[in-house]
Amino acid sequence: MKNKALEQIGENRYIINSLKGFIEFISVMSQKKYTWFRGQTDKEWDLEPGLSRIKRRPVRKKDSNLIHYIRYQTTDFNSAIEEAMDKVNNDPHYLEIKHLNLNKLQFLLLAQHYGMRTPVLDWTTNPDIALFFALDFKQIEGSSPIIYATNPKLTNWNSPVTIGGKFQYEIFKADNEGISNYVDKELKDIEGKENKVNSFVFPIALESTLDFSHRITFQSGKFTINGPKKPLEHVMFKDLTITPYKSEETEYYSISAEINSNDKELVLQLKSYLEDFGYTKENVYRLGDKKSRLLDELFREIQNKHNNYPEER
Structure with missing residues (x-):
């Protein structure tokens, strides 16, 4: 019996069996307002940023499924960001970047995109970009690429972060100096400390x-x-239910679609589809762009200098 183009295997889980299934998944997510996407090479990886993957074991409050405290020792990534900013502001090679007058939060986003380990996770509103990253690297035998979709407004509504004492239902703007200062303070408060409220x-x-x-x-x-932070065992973000704004239904932080990697022809078809529309490594990473090359070099240098992560225990 031939598989459906898109199979639903759980409330928040799908399997993509064809290019048509990929397009169908995007359509379903659009109807649900899950309009941010992320592609990962292996479905077994948690939905967490690079910085969080290198840590000590988490601490959980008794009789609670949520991690309220962390036992965490990290790189001095705040100092790394500040050093990168200082170099941009004082080295004439980076004059074009200096003229952008970026705040620290915007710089943090740059650092994430150009190879530093940060507490930031990349998403995109372009599902083809998510598909590109799901298929970008050589597949590990037995692994399955996966695409996640999330609703950013629900994410912020369920966050403990408030503005003026009110919960936020809109997307935070990194260009806002107040938001930048808030995030900067919070990240400095939790860096390198144990049992600190997250x-x-x-x-x-x-x-x-x-x-x-x-x-x-x-x-x-x-x-x-x-x-x-790191959810214990396999209680991943994609399995974590949240109550949406102005709705009696239960929604999920994210919904996932696994690509049927057993179907080698499908993987080749999806890669061909991406190439036909110009989603190549050179274009996606803007390898021909001088500013991108400068930023790659800058953050690689800073990352190597501050690469003092603790070993897993």
């Missing part, structure tokens, strides 16, 4: 309306700050 137990969703990076713009980049 302000980002639920992520916050943010975006920039400024075209300050050709790479971010081409990738239709959006972001969540997830904070240094």
